[in-house]
Amino acid sequence: xxxxxxxxxxxxxxxxxxxxxxxxxxxxxxxxxxxxxxxxxxxxxxxxxxxxxxxxxxxxxxxxxxxxxxxxxxxxxxxxxxxxxxxxxxxxxxxxxxxxxxxxxxxxxxx
Amino acid sequence: xxxxxxxxxxxxxxxxxxxxxxxxxxxxxxxxxxxxxxxxxxxxxxxxxxxxxxxxxxxxxxxxxxxxxxxxxxxxxxxxxxxxxxxxxxxxxxxxxxxxxxxxxxxxx
Numbered sequence: 001x002x003x004x005x006x007x008x009x010x011x012x013x014x015x016x017x018x019x020x021x022x023x024x025x026x027x028x029x030x031x032x033x034x035x036x037x038x039x040x041x042x043x044x045x046x047x048x049x050x051x052x053x054x055x056x057x058x059x060x061x062x063x064x065x066x067x068x069x070x071x072x073x074x075x076x077x078x079x080x081x082x083x084x085x086x087x088x089x090x091x092x093x094x095x096x097x098x099x100x101x102x103x104x105x106x107x108x109x110x111x
Numbered sequence: 112x113x114x115x116x117x118x119x120x121x122x123x124x125x126x127x128x129x130x131x132x133x134x135x136x137x138x139x140x141x142x143x144x145x146x147x148x149x150x151x152x153x154x155x156x157x158x159x160x161x162x163x164x165x166x167x168x169x170x171x172x173x174x175x176x177x178x179x180x181x182x183x184x185x186x187x188x189x190x191x192x193x194x195x196x197x198x199x200x201x202x203x204x205x206x207x208x209x210x211x212x213x214x215x216x217x218x219x220x
Contacts, residue, residue, distance in 0.1 A: 033208065042201060043154075043211040088153060098144070098169070099209060101154040 134202030
């Protein structure tokens with residue numbers, strides 16, 4: 001069963017707009033990670049946020065984590081057509097580094 | 112990730128055939144994972160290994176087996192392939208964050 005659930009399932013925006021994707025999970029975690037996947041390709045790691053962190057930035061990406069609500073959000077600012085991809089959150093809760101993935105958000109950025 | 116190689120990249124096979132998917136990594140990580148991805152279902156863990164003597168089942172291990180031949184190599188086998196094993200398969204070595212291979216697209220007819 002999936003631990004993380006992304007919301008929305010699909011998001012379509014115009015170039016230059018910001019995109020926000022949310023992830024909710026069920027059990028306690030050590031960290032939460034966001035990945036990007038272009039159609040049919042491998043996953044690319046974007047950012048990792050630990051359970052004791054509340055916010056993290058990487059370039060145009062901003063991730064927040066609210067452990068009390070068991071939720072995280074990924075914000076992509078000033079989106080570009082090249083940001084079009086599926087975005088997945090994945091949670092890690094134990095020492096075995098297993099990741100449990102959500103079903104993903106399909107982001108389409110229209111030029 | 113360029114340091115993770117999966118072979119084959121694409122494979123079409125028939126029901127009942129045995130097939131092996133191979134993964135090798137140059138990152139030197141002890142932990143390696145196999146996932147499958149189905150449309151609309153995200154990634155699900157099949158098997159994982161902490162070292163050559165440690166193999167663990169994931170959430171969907173039925174119908175699959177693995178072999179950890181060396182620290183750098185982790186193979187996934189389908190002993191008798193069935194159509195619902197048609198999926199995209201990813202290998203992921205990890206040293207904290209996971210590094211995904213390019214994937215193998217498997218079609219079972």
